[in-house]
Amino acid sequence: xxxTLSIIKPDATRRNLTGKINARFEEAGLRIVAQKRVQLTKxxxxxxxxxxxxxxxxxxxVAFMISGPVVVQVLEGEGAVxxxxxxxxxxxxxxxxxxxxxxxxxxxxxxxxxxGSDSAENAAIEIAYFFAGSEIV
Ligand code: ATP
Ligand code: MG
Numbered sequence: 001x002x003x004t005l006s007i008i009k010p011d012a013t014r015r016n017l018t019g020k021i022n023a024r025f026e027e028a029g030l031r032i033v034a035q036k037r038v039q040l041t042k043x044x045x046x047x048x049x050x051x052x053x054x055x056x057x058x059x060x061x062v063a064f065m066i067s068g069p070v071v072v073q074v075l076e077g078e079g080a081v082x083x084x085x086x087x088x089x090x091x092x093x094x095x096x097x098x099x100x101x102x103x104x105x106x107x108x109x110x111x112x113x114x115x116g117s118d119s120a121e122n123a124a125i126e127i128a129y130f131f132a133g134s135e136i137v
Pocket of ligand 2: 116118
């Protein structure tokens with residue numbers, strides 16, 4: 001069974017939306033097999049988003065990701081990476097399909113409520129960044 005890394009971002013934890021977002025995952029057949037609420041450090045956020053370090057929005061993105069606690073989680077299910085991207089919706093909530101998490105909850109292209117790994121290969125790297133194997137059950 002496939003696994004993907006999900007992050008409920010600070011805009012969503014701030015608005016107390018963790019449970020509503022988790023319900024979307026479970027209703028879509030994804031199982032939350034690991035989960036913790038953490039305050040990321042600047043260094044952690046920079047490393048996690050290092051693929052974007054040359055982008056104009058990198059500094060703002062890092063500042064946003066450390067502006068409050070996040071919930072990092074591992075979702076498991078058939079085709080979990082693609083399934084999660086589908087229910088998250090497009091990066092910019094203005095372009096996200098109706099009924100997706102970002103269409104329903106995101107505030108802006110930056111404060112877009114959730115992160116989901118974009119490939120099985122990156123999922124494995126991102127999961128290992130936050131969780132020990134023994135924490136995933
Ligand atoms: P994520 O990686 O968070 O799941 P994504 O894969 O849909 O989102 P990416 O292109 O990887 O989008 O961008 C990473 C994050 O950077 C976005 O989720 C968003 O928070 C932020 N971001 C992307 N584009 C912009 C932009 N033009 N302006 C501000 N922030 C942006
Ligand atoms: Mg991405």
